Amino acid sequence: MTRMIGCLVLCLAFAETASLGGCAAIQRSEARQTEDLLAAAGFHQFPADNAQRINALRTMKPRTITTVSKNGRTYWVYPDPTNCNCLYAGTESNYQEYKRLALQKQIADENLAAAEAAQDAAMDYDMWGPWW
Numbered sequence: 121m122t123r124m125i126g127c128l129v130l131c132l133a134f135a136e137t138a139s140l141g142g143c144a145a146i147q148r149s150e151a152r153q154t155e156d157l158l159a160a161a162g163f164h165q166f167p168a169d170n171a172q173r174i175n176a177l178r179t180m181k182p183r184t185i186t187t188v189s190k191n192g193r194t195y196w197v198y199p200d201p202t203n204c205n206c207l208y209a210g211t212e213s214n215y216q217e218y219k220r221l222a223l224q225k226q227i228a229d230e231n232l233a234a235a236e237a238a239q240d241a242a243m244d245y246d247m248w249g250p251w252w
Contacts, residue, residue: 151183151203157225158198161218163210168201177201185215
């Protein structure tokens with residue numbers, strides 16, 4: 121009985137580790153996509169390449185676009201302490217371009233998903249005969 125409980129605990133721990141690893145991979149992929157859009161919109165990348173920048177990066181909410189004021193101007197920033205270990209910063213016009221590109225990507229992704237669904241629906245799987 122104790123051996124069975126130990127096996128169950130081990131299996132649950134393995135399943136949790138696998139699911140967390142999958143979540144981390146998805147988060148990295150989403151961060152990369154966001155960073156690609158930010159760069160395309162004209163945001164500048166600032167690496168956390170010294171102790172002061174690394175410490176500052178750790179205090180910011182990761183992978184979230186927020187506004188900051190510097191020298192009387194408003195900037196949009198996106199800190200990423202895990203993938204690029206950097207900070208993306210842009211102006212109002214950069215942020216508006218990012219939003220336009222993000223919407224354009226969302227529409228393209230939705231169109232692709234719809235086209236794939238239509239292609240799947242049009243497929244006659246019965247021609248392959250019984251599967252089991």
